[in-house]
Amino acid sequence: MTAAVNASTEVADTDLAELRRDVRAFLADELERGTFEPSCDSWMTGCDPEFSRRVAERGWLGMTMPTEYGGHGRSPLERFVVTEEMLAAGAPVAAHWIADRQMAPSIRNNGTEVQKRRYLPGIAAGTMFIAIGMSEPDSGSDLASIRTRAVDLGDRWRISGTKVWTTQAHHSHAMVVLARTDGQAGDRQQGLSQFIVDLPHSDIEIRPIRSIDGDAHFNEVIFHDAEISADALLGQRGAGWAQVMGELAYERSGPERYLSTIPLLRAWADELRRSGATESQRTTLGQLAARAWALRQMSWSVAGELAAGRKPDVLAAMVKDLGSSFEGDLVEAIRASSGTIARRGGGDRFATLLAGGVLNSPAFTLRGGTNEILRGIVARGLGIR
Ligand SMILES: Cc1cc2nc3c(=O)[nH]c(=O)nc-3n(C[C@H](O)[C@H](O)[C@H](O)COP(=O)(O)OP(=O)(O)OC[C@H]3O[C@@H](n4cnc5c(N)ncnc54)[C@H](O)[C@@H]3O)c2cc1C
Incomplete structure (x- = not known):
């Protein structure tokens, strides 16, 4: 990165370098104060909501979101600089990771105005953590075979089924769930929809799954005919597959x-x-x-x-x-x-x-x-x- 300005984003390299210095200084200060011990896999296992809030206070969550939703209108490359410094330091970023990485862009791209105003400012403030409910006991790689069902009751939806490996659901304020709303299992990618489900919920059971390290970072989440309001639908009914694929680009990259x-x-x-x-x-x-x-x-x-x-x-x-x-x-x-x-x-x-x-x-x-x-x-x- 020797060019003065990065052509794809118009962010000067000097600005990126300054941002990197700021993040390193923040992390050095946190380490000196003993707020965390560097760990491997800290974006999955290092959950510390207070740390997330301090990161947010610096303006380093919701970085690429528009300011009208509490974000900071910055470039993905600036966000990249912050995330790579956090990871290299082994900082405890798991609480906010999924919400900041893929739920914020997904809600911004697919959500209603009410959903944007409800969830995005909290993500940028480090007070709204969101889990992903895609995988099921018999549907991982073959995600299109999911069996969780959402039934349209007019003014609300009723969800039944089981999700698994739901990272940090026990610390999350909401969960984005992929469910079948139309057609049959054989319809595969057709007829799937996404919902933003607020947690906790009296008919949603979150059971911790212990990993080999003895800790519980992910969960089995069971929907016992859980009813949620009609406006919990995220994006278009039946467009869930395309929306999930859009999120995976953020998740994998x-x-x-x-x-x-x-x-x-x-x-x-x-x-x-x-x-x-x-x-x-x-x-x-x-x-x-x-x-x-x-x-x-x-x-x-x-x-x-x-x-x-x-x-x-x-x-x-x-x-x-x-x-x-x-x-x-x-x-x-x-x-x-x-x-x-x-x-x-x-x-x-x-x-x-x-x-x-x-x-x-x-x-x-x-x-x-x-x-x-x-x-x-x-x-x-x-x-x-
Ligand atoms: C740490 C961790 C956190 C996770 N967090 C979440 C989360 O928050 N939310 C969520 O929804 N999911 C989560 N997952 C689930 C994850 O997405 C799935 O584990 C993954 O998609 C694989 O699905 P599976 O475990 O059912 O394995 P399977 O799909 O059963 O695969 C088993 C094996 O078969 C191979 N295989 C399967 N199909 C093919 C094929 N067509 N061609 C070649 N090989 C194939 C696979 O590569 C694998 O080696 C998490 C998983 C882990 C390990």
């Missing part, structure tokens, strides 16, 4: 798809600086840093495409495939090369970070679309049938 374990790389580099590195460790460190940098350039290109108003679906799928493979490779390479035993809670920062990386690794290539599915998208994008 960000720097979180290769930076989840970068705090571990940084901590290892610190360790080696302190204790000295063998030739082989230096080589491993260099190889990981080179891959991270290449991915960073690719991810930045995706952000540039989005900033220019294009839909880089194939590029985003490719970067997510390469990025999420890298996240796991990084953990394994450092585990093997460092000889450290991964251990949580023993007071050793590096061993704790390593444990976080090891325990969260199985999820990297699944969430947001598995790598096999992403490769299918890339193949089709290249015209391979």
Whole structure:
């Protein structure tokens, strides 16, 4: 990034550099005050609503939203700078992550004026957290086979069904749910609609699912004939599939798809600086840093495409495939090369970070679309049938 002005967004590189300095200073101050410990996968597992509110006070949530809805009217590249610094620091951003990343643009693009005024200012203020209710027990990669049903009762909808892996639903104020409103399961993508459902709700049960690390970051969410008002419909009835695909572009394209374990790389580099590195460790460190940098350039290109108003679906799928493979490779390479035993809670920062990386690794290539599915998208994008 040597040009004075980034052509796709008209944001001067000097402004981006200044923003980056501000975010780093904020994070250094938070670290000094001991408000968080850097962790791997902090955008999924590091939930701290107070931290989110402090980020919002700086104007770093709802950055790309219009000011009339509480946003800041800034460029996607400025948002990219903030998110990559937060991730690289392992900061606890999970509370606001999904709402800020994809629900804000989705509500802005598809919502009614009432919905925009109701949800968007809270997202920008770090007080409105929103979960995604797409996957079901028998519908993950094959999302079009969902069975959750919403029945039109005139002045309200009645929703029945079960969602699963619903990240942070237990901390969320609302959940965007994909449900069948029309037709039968065999109609696949036709007849699906989205709803914004406020939480908690007396007929919606949120059951925590414990991960291998013993913590509960996601949930099973059961709709027991839950009634919601007619105006909870998001966008057009029957257009749910197209709307969800639009959200996935935001979900898959960000720097979180290769930076989840970068705090571990940084901590290892610190360790080696302190204790000295063998030739082989230096080589491993260099190889990981080179891959991270290449991915960073690719991810930045995706952000540039989005900033220019294009839909880089194939590029985003490719970067997510390469990025999420890298996240796991990084953990394994450092585990093997460092000889450290991964251990949580023993007071050793590096061993704790390593444990976080090891325990969260199985999820990297699944969430947001598995790598096999992403490769299918890339193949089709290249015209391979
Ligand atoms: C940490 C985490 C957080 C998540 N958070 C959310 C959330 O907040 N909201 C939400 O709705 N969902 C969430 N998910 C669910 C996620 O989107 C699904 O796990 C994912 O889409 C895969 O679906 P599945 O688990 O049912 O696996 P399946 O679809 O059953 O896939 C099993 C295996 O079969 C392979 N496979 C399936 N179909 C094909 C095919 N056509 N070609 C080749 N291989 C194939 C897959 O690649 C995979 O390896 C989360 C998942 C994880 C791990």
